[in-house]
Amino acid sequence: MASEPIKVYLRFRPLSNQESEQNDDIMWNLNKNSVSIQAEDLNLFINDKKISSNYNPSFQFDYCFSWDSNNQEIYAKVAKNQVLSALDGYNATIFAYGQTGSGKTYTMLGKQEDSKVLASRNMNIEYSEKTLEKNIESRSENYEGIIVLALEDIFSVVKGCSDRKFYFSCSYMEIYNEHVYDLLKPPEEFTNEILDVVEGPGKEFVVRGLSEQVVSSISEVLESLYKGEQNRHYAATNLNHHSSRSHTIFKLNVKSLSVIPKTGDCEESDKYENITTESAINFVDLAGSEKIKTLQAAAETEKFKSSQFSALSYKSDIDRIMAEGKNINTSLFYLCQVINKLSEKKLGIIKSDSHIPFRNSNLTKILRSSLAGNSRTCIICTATAAKSQFEQTLSTLRFGNSARSITNKVRANIKTETNTQLLLTYEQDIASLKRELELTYQRGKAYSSETLVIRQQLESKIANMSKKILKKNIINVIRMVKVKEIKELHCPKVGNLFSSNVSEASKKYMTWENEKFTDKGYSVYKELQVVDREKKNLLNNIVNINNSMNCLAVANQSLAKEREKYEEIIEKAVVEKENLEREYVKIESEKIGLEKMTRLFECPEAAEDLNDEALETFECLLLKRISDIKEERAKRKYESMYKVFLSKVEAFV
Numbered sequence: 013m014a015s016e017p018i019k020v021y022l023r024f025r026p027l028s029n030q031e032s033e034q035n036d037d038i039m040w041n042l043n044k045n046s047v048s049i050q051a052e053d054l055n056l057f058i059n060d061k062k063i064s065s066n067y068n069p070s071f072q073f074d075y076c077f078s079w080d081s082n083n084q085e086i087y088a089k090v091a092k093n094q095v096l097s098a099l100d101g102y103n104a105t106i107f108a109y110g111q112t113g114s115g116k117t118y119t120m121l122g123k124q125e126d127s128k129v130l131a132s133r134n135m136n137i138e139y140s141e142k143t144l145e146k147n148i149e150s151r152s153e154n155y156e157g158i159i160v161l162a163l164e165d166i167f168s169v170v171k172g173c174s175d176r177k178f179y180f181s182c183s184y185m186e187i188y189n190e191h192v193y194d195l196l197k198p199p200e201e202f203t204n205e206i207l208d209v210v211e212g213p214g215k216e217f218v219v220r221g222l223s224e225q226v227v228s229s230i231s232e233v234l235e236s237l238y239k240g241e242q243n244r245h246y247a248a249t250n251l252n253h254h255s256s257r258s259h260t261i262f263k264l265n266v267k268s269l270s271v272i273p274k275t276g277d278c279e280e281s282d283k284y285e286n287i288t289t290e291s292a293i294n295f296v297d298l299a300g301s302e303k304i305k306t307l308q309a310a311a312e313t314e315k316f317k318s319s320q321f322s323a324l325s326y327k328s329d330i331d332r333i334m335a336e337g338k339n340i341n342t343s344l345f346y347l348c349q350v351i352n353k354l355s356e357k358k359l360g361i362i363k364s365d366s367h368i369p370f371r372n373s374n375l376t377k378i379l380r381s382s383l384a385g386n387s388r389t390c391i392i393c394t395a396t397a398a399k400s401q402f403e404q405t406l407s408t409l410r411f412g413n414s415a416r417s418i419t420n421k422v423r424a425n426i427k428t429e430t431n432t433q434l435l436l437t438y439e440q441d442i443a444s445l446k447r448e449l450e451l452t453y454q455r456g457k458a459y460s461s462e463t464l465v466i467r468q469q470l471e472s473k474i475a476n477m478s479k480k481i482l483k484k485n486i487i488n489v490i491r492m493v494k495v496k497e498i499k500e501l502h503c504p505k506v507g508n509l510f511s512s513n514v515s516e517a518s519k520k521y522m523t524w525e526n527e528k529f530t531d532k533g534y535s536v537y538k539e540l541q542v543v544d545r546e547k548k549n550l551l552n553n554i555v556n557i558n559n560s561m562n563c564l565a566v567a568n569q570s571l572a573k574e575r576e577k578y579e580e581i582i583e584k585a586v587v588e589k590e591n592l593e594r595e596y597v598k599i600e601s602e603k604i605g606l607e608k609m610t611r612l613f614e615c616p617e618a619a620e621d622l623n624d625e626a627l628e629t630f631e632c633l634l635l636k637r638i639s640d641i642k643e644e645r646a647k648r649k650y651e652s653m654y655k656v657f658l659s660k661v662e663a664f665v
């Protein structure tokens with residue numbers, strides 16, 4: 013995750029007719045990246061005690077656009093990169109902040125006429141591919157705002173992307189008097205339902221029940237946008253006869269899918285990787301702040317009165333405008349509070365774990381992920397350089413300056429999945445859609461027309477996903493069958509077990525190819541599943557037998573080794589036994605000889621019975637015995653004499 017500062021830009025609008033008529037003057041000095049008060053005006057304000065003498069306000073921005081800049085320049089410098097990076101999985105937020113009549117809506121939506129005229133004008137635009145190219149080429153001639161310019165860029169890039177498939181959906185919400193409304197509802201249903209802002213699992217706030225329109229072309233997106241514009245709250249204020257009385261967020265969700273071959277060994281069914289990106293671009297047009305006393309003055313002008321029909325409606329309209337103004341100011345106050353806290357945290361003025369009051373308003377809840385989350389965010393501060401609006405402009409500049417120190421943690425939302433994982437994701441999506449559907453039923457609105465529409469949408473999504481899963485499952489089964497066919501070539505025994513099932517399955521695959529998702533196709537698929545199960549069982553058996561055989565082979569090997577060991581021992585024992593036998597024979601014969609000798613000594617006359625050879629042997633033995641005895645005696649005698657000699661030598665020494 014990379015840290016990325018929120019980019020903050022300043023845009024001054026030209027002086028309005030009203031300002032020019034009142035001979036208002038431009039009082040700000042603009043540089044590329046900074047803005048300050050012109051020297052003569054500074055002295056004037058100090059003399060009038062509007063600012064203190066030691067205060068010379070100068071504010072830094074990522075870029076300051078002067079009153080003669082047009083929307084195309086702003087878009088190219090501020091939003092283009094952010095918008096296009098959404099196609100690579102980065103979330104983006106572009107929002108306009110400034111006092112009423114400073115040019116926020118002009119920047120986001122372009123030159124506004126009456127909203128209904130605008131809506132019908134734009135809804136009639138047929139955004140053919142030619143129109144798209146022509147618009148991009150001749151941008152300086154038109155008045156389109158950042159949203160349209162961004163859409164033109166997005167759809168032009170997508171058109172040139174042949175290796176990726178893109179999916180878009182959009183939503184459009186309004187926060188009016190602190191209530192959230194779905195601007196994409198039909199006008200007659202629009203104000204009926206106030207939507208809840210709830211905390212999602214990823215700690216992100218989401219608007220429950222906000223509708224999402226699936227769109228696939230620029231004209232479809234614009235149709236939704238201008239449909240929503242028709243629902244939006246506008247009123248006349250002192251500075252703007254067509255003032256937005258609500259904050260709006262137009263969100264474009266972008267998903268893309270590309271499939272690439274996988275390298276390395278892998279299952280047949282996982283030979284490809286599916287790379288998906290998922291992102292959202294938020295276009296935020298805030299309502300403009302206005303001093304309450306200015307609002308009151310505006311409400312009481314003749315111009316305003318003449319636009320009303322009765323005294324009663326006049327009174328209630330004043331009350332409404334005052335309430336709107338207070339709500340706008342309150343929510344903008346909470347937004348400033350959040351921006352200031354985030355900035356102080358970043359600058360180390362407050363602790364890094366300090367509480368940021370996002371929960372104070374729906375606006376700050378919804379903008380949390382853009383101001384302190386995963387989003388490439390840029391803020392366009394719109395203002396007037398007119399002297400009469402000095403205080404409001406100063407407050408906008410302060411807001412921008414604080415926002416510049418905030419950083420977000422940004423990462424691309426990219427997922428790489430194999431077919432199996434993708435299937436799992438689809439299954440999980442289906443499960444969560446089913447849960448959502450179940451919840452909708454439980455809320456007891458199952459039979460209201462609105463719920464029926466949601467249900468139909470969810471059911472069609474489920475049906476689409478089920479079809480995808482079904483198709484992928486069948487492809488997997490076919491692939492496995494093919495693998496078995498190949499195995500059959502190499503392992504005929506196993507092959508025989510399968511051959512009948514395989515050819516049966518192949519035939520059924522052909523049937524399926526022809527009949528796709530008809531009932532027959534579905535029953536073929538079911539049968540294929542049975543074949544698949546049988547095949548798996550057989551394979552399991554073979555694996556088990558193989559395992560047993562392996563065990564036996566191992567046991568056999570260790571027995572052979574044991575046997576070799578014992579054979580060696582036996583061989584040695586045999587040799588030893590033979591040696592012992594020989595020894596025994598020798599000892600036995602010696603014993604016999606000695607016994608005979610003993611007998612001859614005891615009875616010498618017995619020698620007369622001996623033959624010549626035995627007599628000679630006896631003689632040899634006798635002589636040897638005598639010589640041994642003599643030798644023994646001589647040795648003993650010598651040893652005793654040597655001892656005597658040694659003792660004498662010792663005695664002598």
Ligand SMILES: Nc1ncnc2c1ncn2[C@@H]1O[C@H](COP(=O)(O)OP(=O)(O)OP(=O)(O)O)[C@@H](O)[C@H]1O
Pocket residue numbers: 024025026028079081110111112113114115116117118119123124249252254255256257298299300301394
């Ligand atoms: N840069 C600009 N060039 C020419 N005209 C502009 C420019 N910015 C604003 N205007 C004009 O000023 C008027 C007020 O602008 P816009 O409605 O955009 O203000 P806003 O900030 O959205 O006000 P609010 O908060 O009250 O809705 C409009 O008539 C618009 O056409």
